[in-house]
Amino acid sequence: IRLETKKWEKDTYPAIGEYSQDVINKQIGEYDIFVGIMKHKFGTPTQAAESGTEEEFNRAYDNFKNDGSCKNLMLFFSKESLPQNSDFDQFKKVLDFKTKIVEKGIYYKEYEDSSRFESTLRISLNKCLTDLFSHNDGEQFLSAYLKTVYHRQRFHTLLQMINLHY
Numbered sequence: 001i002r003l004e005t006k007k008w009e010k011d012t013y014p015a016i017g018e019y020s021q022d023v024i025n026k027q028i029g030e031y032d033i034f035v036g037i038m039k040h041k042f043g044t045p046t047q048a049a050e051s052g053t054e055e056e057f058n059r060a061y062d063n064f065k066n067d068g069s070c071k072n073l074m075l076f077f078s079k080e081s082l083p084q085n086s087d088f089d090q091f092k093k094v095l096d097f098k099t100k101i102v103e104k105g106i107y108y109k110e111y112e113d114s115s116r117f118e119s120t121l122r123i124s125l126n127k128c129l130t131d132l133f134s135h136n137d138g139e140q141f142l143s144a145y146l147k148t149v150y151h152r153q154r155f156h157t158l159l160q161m162i163n164l165h166y
Helices: 020-028 052-066 088-103 114-134 152-161
Strands: 002-006 033-038 072-078 109-111 141-148
Touching: 020 052, 033 052, 033 114, 052 072, 052 088, 072 088, 072 114, 109 114
Parallel strands: 002 141, 033 072, 033 141, 072 109
Antiparallel strands: none
16 A cells, blocks of 8 residues: 655645646645644635635545545544634634534544544544455555645654554
8 A cells, every 4th residue: 555645735836727726726636535634723715615725625525426536535623722812713614614514424533632633543544544445446556635734744744654554
């Protein structure tokens, strides 16, 4: 198994398109698993959604529903307390987004803190890949687009530590 991560922070370059998020979407391309990780900030609005995060989720969800090119969507939300200097409007958008995804049939997980998140992600990815490979006719490659709104550097380090055993 080769799990390739794709992140807009490291896998895109400056270019022109219909709008900024469109450039990111085209450069990220196709992927099999969408992993969204959110804390208290929802993100910057795009022409197609209230944030790049929401647009990327919508794209993955549409691919899952329409042609199956995205095989799973995994979302994780922080349960950590809001810092005093938080943007409450941003946090309200995160809460509204959680409501929207539940209405679409998405089951998400919450995490208490960074150390518990690492374990939750590792276990969830292992279970997801086991399930996908049991229905995947032996395909040896899956790509995951890991959308992180929080823990950008720490998450990259975490991915390097994940051990998948097959």
